[in-house]
Amino acid sequence: xxxxxxxxxxxxxxxxxxxxxxGLWATSDRAYNAGTEWEVPIQGYDPRDxxxxxxxxxxxxxxxxxEFSNLPLEALCLEGAAxxxxxxxxxxxxxxxxxxxxxxxxxxVYGWEALTRGRLYIGQERxxxxxxxxxxxxxxxxxxxxxxxxxxxxxxxxxxxPLTPAEIxxxxxxxxxxxxxxxxxxxxxx
Amino acid sequence: MSARKIAQWHDAGLIxxxxxxxxxxxxxxxxxxxxxxxxxxxxxxxxxLGLVSVVAANWEDIPGLVRLSVHLALIAxxxxxxxxxxxxxxxxxxxxxxxxxxxxxxxxxTFFGHLGQVYQTSSPLWQPLGLWLALFAPMLVLTGRSWPxxxxxxxxxxxxxxxxxxxxxxxxxxxxxxxxxxxxxxxxFFAPLxxxxxxxxxxxxxxxxxxxxxxxxxxxxxxxATAIAAWDGFGDRNVAxxxxxxxxxxxxxxxxxxxxxxxRSGISGRxxxxxxxGAGATVPLAYLLSGQTVPAALAFFALWTGIAAAALAASxxxxxxxxxxxxAVRLIILSFELAADLLMSGFGLxxxxxxxLVVAWGAVRVSRRFAPRKGSAA
Numbered sequence: 001x002x003x004x005x006x007x008x009x010x011x012x013x014x015x016x017x018x019x020x021x022x023g024l025w026a027t028s029d030r031a032y033n034a035g036t037e038w039e040v041p042i043q044g045y046d047p048r049d050x051x052x053x054x055x056x057x058x059x060x061x062x063x064x065x066x067e068f069s070n071l072p073l074e075a076l077c078l079e080g081a082a083x084x085x086x087x088x089x090x091x092x093x094x095x096x097x098x099x100x101x102x103x104x105x106x107x108x109v110y111g112w113e114a115l116t117r118g119r120l121y122i123g124q125e126r127x128x129x130x131x132x133x134x135x136x137x138x139x140x141x142x143x144x145x146x147x148x149x150x151x152x153x154x155x156x157x158x159x160x161x162p163l164t165p166a167e168i169x170x171x172x173x174x175x176x177x178x179x180x181x182x183x184x185x186x187x188x189x190x
Numbered sequence: 191m192s193a194r195k196i197a198q199w200h201d202a203g204l205i206x207x208x209x210x211x212x213x214x215x216x217x218x219x220x221x222x223x224x225x226x227x228x229x230x231x232x233x234x235x236x237x238x239l240g241l242v243s244v245v246a247a248n249w250e251d252i253p254g255l256v257r258l259s260v261h262l263a264l265i266a267x268x269x270x271x272x273x274x275x276x277x278x279x280x281x282x283x284x285x286x287x288x289x290x291x292x293x294x295x296x297x298x299x300t301f302f303g304h305l306g307q308v309y310q311t312s313s314p315l316w317q318p319l320g321l322w323l324a325l326f327a328p329m330l331v332l333t334g335r336s337w338p339x340x341x342x343x344x345x346x347x348x349x350x351x352x353x354x355x356x357x358x359x360x361x362x363x364x365x366x367x368x369x370x371x372x373x374x375x376x377x378x379f380f381a382p383l384x385x386x387x388x389x390x391x392x393x394x395x396x397x398x399x400x401x402x403x404x405x406x407x408x409x410x411x412x413x414x415a416t417a418i419a420a421w422d423g424f425g426d427r428n429v430a431x432x433x434x435x436x437x438x439x440x441x442x443x444x445x446x447x448x449x450x451x452x453x454r455s456g457i458s459g460r461x462x463x464x465x466x467x468g469a470g471a472t473v474p475l476a477y478l479l480s481g482q483t484v485p486a487a488l489a490f491f492a493l494w495t496g497i498a499a500a501a502l503a504a505s506x507x508x509x510x511x512x513x514x515x516x517x518a519v520r521l522i523i524l525s526f527e528l529a530a531d532l533l534m535s536g537f538g539l540x541x542x543x544x545x546x547l548v549v550a551w552g553a554v555r556v557s558r559r560f561a562p563r564k565g566s567a568a
Contacts (some may be wrong), residue, residue, distance in 0.1 A: 006332070013328035014273040015296075018266045020325040021301050025258060032309040055312075109312045121307040123251075153311045 027119075032154060035146035036100060037083045042141040042158075049164035055121045056130050056139060056158065062088045062115075073115040075103035075151060083144065118143065120155045133160050140167065193217065211416035230285035231338045235413060237289075238296030256307035261301055268294040272333055284335045292338045295326045299346075313440075316341035316354035319346055340399035347377040349409055364431040371435035374411075375442040380404035381466055382449030385459055401450070405462055408443060409497065413516075415476035416490040419526070436477040443470020461500040468496050487524045505562035518553035522546050 010024030042058040062076060064087035075091055077097035093103055104114035120143065122130065133139060144157040163171070193214060200210040272279075275439065302318035323346050330339045340359045355370045362370065385400030388394050418424060420502055424432075448465030450459055472493045479485040498513035500506075525545045529538055 008329075010273055010276070010332050013332045016328060017325040018262065020321070021262060021265065021298065022317050024302075024321070025262065025305060028305050028309040028311055032311075107314070109314055119312055121310060121312075123482060154309060161337040 007109060016155050035148035038085050038145050038147055039083045039142050040079060040085060040145055055119045056127060057117065057119045058143065059117055060115065064088050065090065073104060074110040075101060076115060077101055100147050101151045102147050102153045118155050120158050130158065138163055208477050210300045224311050227285055230289055234289035234292040234338055237293050241296055241300050256361045258304060258308060261304055265294055265297045265301065269307050269329065276285045276333060287333060288335045288338055292342060293335045295330055298322055299325050311561035314357045316350050316357060319350035319353065323347060323350060323387045333395050334396040336395050337399045339548060340396055340403055344377060344380060344400060344403040351377055364434060367431045367435040368438055371439040372442065375439045378404050378443055378446040378466065381446055382453050385450045386453035390452060405466060408466045408469040412472035412493055413490060416486055416493065419476040419480040420483055424477055424480040437547060440474045442468045443467065458504045461504040465497050465500050487520060490520050502560065502562060507562045510561050511557050514557045521549045
């Protein structure tokens, strides 16, 4: 049952998937290893959503960006000496920027939230550890991103450091302020 | 028919030795070991799913480069084996080829997830699915022999199309709406392709299964459209762009159905094509009737009465029974929709119960009385 007329097509059909996957692998590898590393503080935006499957999900806590502003971030200008990030400045997608630049990829999985939210794939066991660490309020999560010339970037690693005394003081002040803004109990307001 | 039965008939003196041998030989040639085939298919499916979860477990202890190399080598090895030995393997067991092709395709799909884990790339699902289809569809189309590969191809296409169409929100313009209607209708065109290649390929089962799956997609989408219309799920209507896109979807469905009629002669091909055309016409009709409970249900009844009639004409027993069953279920749902406030009273509940019993009894009677005889080919 030899079908010589199909041999060429069958050979192509066998080679195509391997060649395509190998090509994709090569481009992914090159993109992953290219670029400058920056360390970006992160925060969880909803503890229930930290882990879904085997990736950890986080919100970027860009220094210099008000976390309560609801405007979608198009692009950011990174300032500082890599990898330590001093502050960032929001810019429009094509605005010039003297330093390094990251921009939101609207076609990605987070759409226009690409500069607000991110994910990092990790192993099953490490995911469970990280979930606990992300809930510990005395620690600060730091994600290392690789930023490339074209403004695209990839999170590559996650680590934690204890909060500095100044940060702890700021956090406590914030939570006290939050308590102060609550209306007084009914009996006291009379 | 088992060999044991034939041997018993011979022992009882009903048939002579020559007849027994001829019967045995005939049965051996024409046996369709359905159980064995199902086991092969389920086995291949289990391996495919197992591969997905092994990759999903993401072993960090093994360096990414090693894991990816092993993964790609497995794919290359399977494809190489298929290319070099396909005919010989198929002569012994077509299911071995089917299982190998399916597993190679499943490994290919998990490779995308694996790359994402190692290189931290995440993209909307339709992108890897679309690329997977582009890379693996030629292999599946050239080696597929039965339902697992046909289902992988059709399932991949439908999943990719729906994920693509639902991945962007916002207010799409006219051009994009027409494009989305085309993308969502595209999987139906596997029906004319399957119909055309059935008589021209040695792998008739594969093309037949592919045609049936595309038929199911067309009928399922049309039924879904009537269900959405019954809840008024289309929302703000009379937007010119939406009208254009549902009309385009209907026209493309009709084109695919016409293609089936042209590609496959005989009553079965004609009926398949007519049902697909009807399914295409149902989509704009459902959009027109959106929000009107009874007309939307009537559109569903019209679609499935047509399918039942086609099944009678083409002697498709199972499809006829499914059609009768679905019409009965929809009748019951309609009675609940219309008597929602009556249900609060005991009398309303009794009425609904009686209605369910009458419909079920009627459906069983109709199905028994009119269904085509068992054994007629689809």
